[in-house]
Amino acid sequence: RDALLGRVERLHIGLDGRSVDARVRGTETGRFAVRVWIDDERLAVRCSCDGPLDRPCRHAVAALEALRFPRTAPTQSPSRPPRGRLATGRGRIVRPGTVATGYVVLGGREPILLRDERLARAAEEETALRRARARRERAIVRPASDPRGPLRYLVEPRNGSVTEAVTLRGPDATLAHCSCEEFAHAEIETCIHVERVRSWRVRHRRDDLRPPDNLLSVWRRPRVWIDRIPEALAELRADGPGGVLPATLYQYFDDSGWLRPAPIEVAPSVWVRSAIEAAGHAAAQDQLEFDLDPGADAWLAQAAQEAERSSDRARRLADPAVWRELDVVLRLRLHPFQAEGVRFLALRGRGFLADDMGLGKTVQAIAAAWLLRRVCDARRVLVVCPASLKPQWAGELEKAIGEPAEVIEGSPATRQAGWSTWREGFRIVNYELVLRDLPLIQQSRPELVILDEAQRIKNWTTRTARAVKDLQSPFAFVLTGTPLENRLLELHSLVEFLHPRVLGPRWRLVPAHAVPDSNGRIVAYEGLGSLRRRLGGILLRRERETVLDQLPERTEHTFWTGMTAAQRLPYCRQAAIVARICGRGGQLGSGEIRALLQALTSMRILCNSLAQYRYERFEVRLADPAPATPAELRSLGSPKLEEFARVLDDLLDESPEQKVVVFSQWERMLRLAAFVAREGLASRGFRAEHFHGGLNSRARERVLREFRTDPSCRVLFSTDAGGLGLNLQDAASIVVHLETAWNPATLEQRNARVHRMGQRRVVRVLHFVTQESVEERIRQTVEDKRALFAGLFSESVDIVTLGEPARLSLFERLSSLVDGAPRDDGPGVPH
DSSP, X not given: OTTTTTOEEEEEEOTTSSEEEEEEXXXXXXXXXXXXXXXXXXXXXXXXXXXXXXXXXXXXXHHHHHHHSOOOOOSSOTXXXXXXXXXSSSOOBOSOOOOOSSOOOOSTTOOOOOHHHHHHHHHHHXXXXXXXXHHHHOOEEEEOOOTTSOEEEEEEOTTSOOOEEEEEESTTSOEEEESSHHHHHHOSSOOHHHHHHHHHHHHOOOGGGSOOSSEEEEEEOOOOOSSSOOOGGGOEEEEOGGGOOOGGGGGTBOTTSBBOOOOTTSOHHHHHHHHHHHHHHHHHHTTOEEEEOTTHHHHHHHHHHHHHHHHXXXXXXXXHHHHHHHXXXXXXXXXXXXXXXXXXXXXHSEEEEOOOTTSOHHHHHHHHHHHHHHHHOOOEEEEEEOGGGHHHHHHHHHHHHOOOEXXXXXXXXXXXXXXXXXXXXXXXXXXXXXXXHHHHHHHHOOSEEEEESGGGGOOTTSHHHHHHHTOOOXXXXXXXXXXXXXXXXXXXXXXXXXXXXXXXXXXXXXXXXXXXXXXXXXXXXXXXXXXXXXXXXXXXXXXXXXXXTTSOOEEEEEEEEOXXXXXXXXXXXXXXXXXXXXXXXXXXXXXXXXXXXXXHHHHHHHHHOHHHHTGGGTHHHHHSOSOOOHHHHHHTOOHHHHHHHHHHHHHHHHOTTOOEEEEOSOHHHHHHXXXXXXXXXXXXXXXXXXXXXXXOHHHHHHHHHHHHHOTTEEEEEEOGGGSSSOOOTTTOOEEEESSOOSOHHHHHHHHHTTSSTTOOSOEEEEEXXXXXXXXXXXXXXXXXXXXXXXHHTOTTOXXXXXXXXXXXXXXXXXXXXXXTOOOOOSTTOOO
16 A cells, blocks of 8 residues: 555665665655665565564565556656556556666656666657757768678768768668767767768668678677776677678677677687688678778777787886886885875876875876886876966975976967977976967877866866867876766766766766656666776775874864844845746746846855945955954954854964964955954964965965964965865864855865875864855755765765755755745845
8 A cells, every 4th residue: 555655755676686775655754764685585674664673564565565566757758748557546557567677766646767768768869969960961972882892971061071981781771880989989879970871861762772682791880888888899790691690600799790708718809800800701601792891900900009008018017126116216105005096097097096185196196107107108297287286286296206397387488388398207287278278288299198186177068178188198197086076977077088988978877877757857866886887997086084094083063153134135135036037937048047146146145244245345444454343343244254253263272383274265255254353363473374366376385385384374265276286284274164165075175175194183174154044055955966976986875865955956946045045024125
C-alpha cells in the first residue's frame, strides 16, 4: 500500500543491481532513509526508523515493493502528458516492466527519465541541431567515389572554410565517417557534413549512388564511450557484404564489427596491424574489394609513436638516479604524498592535479617539470596563472630549484621581445595576456603548459578559455584545488584542455549523470563512480585531512546580525523587483535579466551596509584618516560592521602576534570595514593593508611583504584577488568573511590562504551573515554545491540527492531568496 500510494519518494538502484537506497514517507509524519542490499547472498536492511531489528520494517518492504511497480518516464516530448506504470487513484498496475538500474523514483505524479532515455533524447536533439545547421549552411556536395570503393563525397562550405570528406559505408550507406574534428569528438556518429550529404542523396536518387555489394571495409570510426575512457586503438570498425564479415575475421572483430580487445600478451598497435592484414587476406581470398581507411597508416604510426614515447618516459622515470638527482636539485624536502604527485604528473605527461588547497601543488608541478626536462628534453615551460600570482610563481621557482623565470607583462613590444627570445626556461603569463599574445606564444612552441588556478577556464564559452585551449604542447599540467565549483560542465571544460574525449562530448555529460524531474529540475546526480573511473587516468586529488596529520585544527563560527530600518526600506524595494520579475515566468529578455541581477546584487550589498549602497555619500569621509565617531558608525547603517569592529577588537587583544585576513567581494565594503576598524587599530599601535585587483605587481609585492614581516601590520583587507594561490600561513591564522559567497569554492579558496602547509596555529574562520535575508538563503545553495563536489570525489558515493531548495526552478529559487525578507510597514512600500 505504501508503495502504491507513492510514499516511496526516491528510489535508486545501484549500478551493480545489488543495492537499493530509498526515501520513504511515513504514514503520519517524517521521512525515513532505507538501504537494502545483498550481503553474502542474503538481504540486509538498514532504516532510520525505530522499527524492529529482527525483521524488515514497513519502509524497507515498501522500497522493495516499488521495484515490482517501477515508474518510468514518458518517452514522448515533455509537452505531452506523462504516462507511468503506476495508475493514479486505486493503485492498479497499468503496464508492468523490467527494473532498470541507476535511476530515481519520485512520489506523486512525477515520473522521470532513465539514463538511457535521457541519453537517447539528448542524441536526438544533437542530431536535429546538426541537421538544421546543414540546411542553413547549404554546403556544396561533390561526389568523389571510386566505383570499386565506398561512397565518398567532398563537402565544401560556402563560407570558404575547410573542405571535409564524408564516407558512407554499409549495405544501406548508413555507416558514416567524416574527416572533421566535430565527428571525431562528438561520439554521435554524425555531423553537419554527414547530414548535408544525406539530404543531398535524398534529392539525387541515382543508381551510381548505391554502395558496392562486394566490399570489405576496415576504417577508423569514433565509438560511443559511456563508462570508459576512450581508447583510440579500439576504434577500428569492419563491415562486409550484407553486414557479414568473413568467418576468419571474427577472432579480431565482434558481431557488431568493432575490434575486439587485444590479448594481454599483444601490444594494441600490433593487434590493430594484425587485424588489418587479416582483413586484406580475407578480401583477397573471397574475391572482395578491400576498402582500407586512407588514414589508417598515419593513425597507427602516430599511436605507436605515442605508446613508444610513453613507455620510454616510464622507463627513464623508473631510474633511481633521476630521483636522486631531483633530490639534489630541489632545495626543499617533498612529503611522501607530494613525491607521489610529482611521479603522477611526470608519468602522465598530461595530468590534472586537484589536491586540496594548501598541499603544495605548485612545488609538485615545478618538480615534475624539471623531471620532464631531464628525461624528455621539455625545455620551454609556460606557466599560466592569475595576474596576482605571477610574482609568487617566480619566487617559488627560485626557492624550489634556484631558477629565475621571466614574467611576461608590460607593453606589446616588451612582451613580444620576451616571447621572441624564449629558447628555454620558464615564462609566466596571466590568463588575460594569453588571449592577446596567443599567436606569439604559438610561434614560441612551449613544450609544457602549466595552468594554475585552472578554474579560470571553467566557462568554455569565454574568449580567454578558447584562447588557452588553443595552446598546443606535448605536455600539460592542470592545477586547481576546486575542479568543480557549480556544474559538471565546468569540470568538462578543464579536462578538455588535457584530453578532449576523456569525459566524452559535452552534450552527453549532463544527461548521463544529472537526474531531472518531469519539470527539468535536477534532483540528483548518479553514476558518479563511473565518472571517477574515467577521471582516474588523468586526475589525482588528495585532501588535507588524509595526508597531513600535522595540519592544525580549523574552527568556524558564524556571527548573525540584523538590519537597521534604514537598510530595510531599500532592501524591500529591491526584493519587490525580484519578486515582480520572477512572477512573470517564461523567458526573460536581456533588460529583465539585467534588472534582476542588479536587484539581487543590491540586496546583497544592503545586507552588508547602507553606506556601501550609497557609497558616494561616505566616500569623502573615508579618505579622512580621523577615527570614526559613534554617530558616524551608526550612520553607516550596518549592524554587521558594528559587530565586526567589536569582534576585531577582541581578536587584537587576544595575542600580540595574531594576524587577520578580512575578505569581501567588494572593495568598497573593505574600505568601510577598515574605516570602522581604524580607531581600534590606531589605539593599539597597529595598522592594516589593502590587497585588491587594482594593484600593480610592485604594489602587490609590497603589501604582502609588509603584512608578512611588519609586526604592527595586523590586518589585511583583501578582495577575492587574494583568494587565489597566495600563501599567508606564515603570517595569519584568522580568516574573516564579511558576506556569504555564491560559490563554496570561493570560500574554500579564501580559507586555504591561511589553512595550508606550514601553518602551526589553530585557524579560525569567522562568517558574518545577515539573518532573514538573501544571505541566509545563499548558505543553503552553497551547501548543495558542496554536496555534489564531495560526492564526485568520494570513493564510496555513486549518487548525490540534492536538498529541496536545489530542486527549484530558477524563478522558484530566486523567489525563495526573497521569501522571509525583512519587511517595512511604511506606506507605499511593496512587500
